[in-house]
Amino acid sequence: MSGPLLQVKSVETYYGNIRALGGVDVEVNSGEIVCLIGANGAGKSTLMMTICGSPQARAGSVIFEGQDITRMPTHEIARLRIAQSPEGRRIFPRMTVFENLQMGASLDNLKYFDEDVEKIFTLFPRLKERQMQRGGTLSGGEQQMLSIGRALMARPKLLLLDEPSLGLAPLIVKGIFEAIKKLNKEQGLTVFLVEQNAFGALKLSDRGYVMVNGQVTMSGSGKELLANPEVRSAYLEGGRH
Amino acid sequence: MQYFVQQLVNGLTLGSIYGMIAIGYTMVYGIIGMINFAHGDIFMLGGFAALIVFLVLTSLFAGVPVVLALLVMMIVAMLTAALWNWTIEKVAYRPLRGSFRLAPLITAIGMSIALSNFIQVTQGPRNKPIPPLVSSVYDVFGISISLKQIIIIAVTAILLTIFWYIVNKTPLGRAQRATEQDRKMAALLGIDVDRTISVTFIMGAALAAVAGTMYLMYYGVVVFTDGFIPGVKAFTAAVLGGIGSLPGAVLGGLLIGLIESLWSAYFSIDYKDVATFSILAIVLIFKPSGILGRPEVEKV
Ligand SMILES: Nc1ncnc2c1ncn2[C@@H]1O[C@H](COP(=O)(O)OP(=O)(O)OP(=O)(O)O)[C@@H](O)[C@H]1O
Numbered sequence A: 001m002s003g004p005l006l007q008v009k010s011v012e013t014y015y016g017n018i019r020a021l022g023g024v025d026v027e028v029n030s031g032e033i034v035c036l037i038g039a040n041g042a043g044k045s046t047l048m049m050t051i052c053g054s055p056q057a058r059a060g061s062v063i064f065e066g067q068d069i070t071r072m073p074t075h076e077i078a079r080l081r082i083a084q085s086p087e088g089r090r091i092f093p094r095m096t097v098f099e100n101l102q103m104g105a106s107l108d109n110l111k112y113f114d115e116d117v118e119k120i121f122t123l124f125p126r127l128k129e130r131q132m133q134r135g136g137t138l139s140g141g142e143q144q145m146l147s148i149g150r151a152l153m154a155r156p157k158l159l160l161l162d163e164p165s166l167g168l169a170p171l172i173v174k175g176i177f178e179a180i181k182k183l184n185k186e187q188g189l190t191v192f193l194v195e196q197n198a199f200g201a202l203k204l205s206d207r208g209y210v211m212v213n214g215q216v217t218m219s220g221s222g223k224e225l226l227a228n229p230e231v232r233s234a235y236l237e238g239g240r241h
Numbered sequence B: 001m002q003y004f005v006q007q008l009v010n011g012l013t014l015g016s017i018y019g020m021i022a023i024g025y026t027m028v029y030g031i032i033g034m035i036n037f038a039h040g041d042i043f044m045l046g047g048f049a050a051l052i053v054f055l056v057l058t059s060l061f062a063g064v065p066v067v068l069a070l071l072v073m074m075i076v077a078m079l080t081a082a083l084w085n086w087t088i089e090k091v092a093y094r095p096l097r098g099s100f101r102l103a104p105l106i107t108a109i110g111m112s113i114a115l116s117n118f119i120q121v122t123q124g125p126r127n128k129p130i131p132p133l134v135s136s137v138y139d140v141f142g143i144s145i146s147l148k149q150i151i152i153i154a155v156t157a158i159l160l161t162i163f164w165y166i167v168n169k170t171p172l173g174r175a176q177r178a179t180e181q182d183r184k185m186a187a188l189l190g191i192d193v194d195r196t197i198s199v200t201f202i203m204g205a206a207l208a209a210v211a212g213t214m215y216l217m218y219y220g221v222v223v224f225t226d227g228f229i230p231g232v233k234a235f236t237a238a239v240l241g242g243i244g245s246l247p248g249a250v251l252g253g254l255l256i257g258l259i260e261s262l263w264s265a266y267f268s269i270d271y272k273d274v275a276t277f278s279i280l281a282i283v284l285i286f287k288p289s290g291i292l293g294r295p296e297v298e299k300v
């Protein structure tokens, strides 16, 4: 397959009459880590969800592996191996940690479950201790780990992470970023992530996009964006974390 | 004491039937948050389907074994009811999903009326009798337990076990619970939400149809209005147990059955329905979410 793994072309997404995305173009190549930064309300989560068809783009197109998925139902998009750890984590509150992970492996009918769940438990030993606890009673950080773990259980080709560092202690964030890097290096996992922690995210990423008011205003390699004065003043003020 | 135990057995029998119907109300409510008012009529439809199968069977093969007859009646009733419920979900409820809350409710009432009128027109307005299928009665320490009652309680127990297993231990059940808790997230994980909802309607209808078959066998008659009172009682059972909760539906059903038969035995049979609904009102005043229902607030 030539061309990017994911192509978002002039996508417009609306909530009722309110336009949240006004013609967004983004590309993610196979094997890359790409990040999206932007202020609150810029439309980052909307873009993540639009890729998954919920809501669907009103104009423009989303292409995955050369296939137009703009009008595809969400569950069919998931079956193409696009997994998301969405904003707000969306853990099933009345299912155990274990069952939440099983839900992540629904696509393969739990075929690789035993093998994969061990990997998740190595990545997040905390989840192993809490396997039988109900999702809704986990702490915010634990829910975040579970949400990422659940997405990984789907054996994704493209992993979408909406603010994976939200609510996590710096040490855990570091662990998660390292884990992402490792999965990317060793298994070629492609990652598209939204981050408020712009410094860490840009350092981790091959490329980045900056979104303002539903539009991409800047893009470049992680290094370029980190060095860019506009980016520095808007998103990296307060310095390094 | 014997009299009391006798009433317990009767109440348990009746309660099993209510419980099986109540599960359909509670599952549908759980997964899409609507009360399927046509569910009582699905139960009645199950009874009619069973009756028709019985008449056809006995006219074709005289002397067909009762066990076999009951089994075939149950299966055909389940299929008929499931097909009907599946269809109304698809054509009448699904297009209204996401519209204002009362729309599906009104439609469900419409579906209920449509189905009972359809049966009235095609099957006639009178009670339809069925000859006694099983008539053995056993005497256990002075309590008479009929074979019918044993069958009803046993069938209920078996089906509820299967049901419990499906909902709690299989991928299908997990998908149902996931859809119930967060539909959007379920879809993000590859769950076909529409299909899962369809299956829920099918499962609820199948249980209601078994209840309808059991009801027909127990009372020996079925009439087109039968969807109403038992339907409302089963709905009450679901609310009493905590709408959305499966064990709650069963518990609620058993309680309503017990209250009804104990009240009729010791007080006035005329007021048994008043007693049932009064107890519902009292429970809801002190525990609005029902006995096993979860309170609305929850950390997510
Ligand atoms: N369901 C919705 N209905 C109406 N408007 C919405 C909805 N979801 C988001 N919006 C609006 O769309 C815009 C983009 O929201 P979005 O959640 O994509 O922002 P974001 O970049 O992810 O912000 P944050 O960093 O705060 O998570 C916002 O103005 C928001 O108010």
Ligand SMILES: [Mg+2]
Binding pocket: A044, A045, A046, A087, A162
């Ligand atoms: Mg967001």
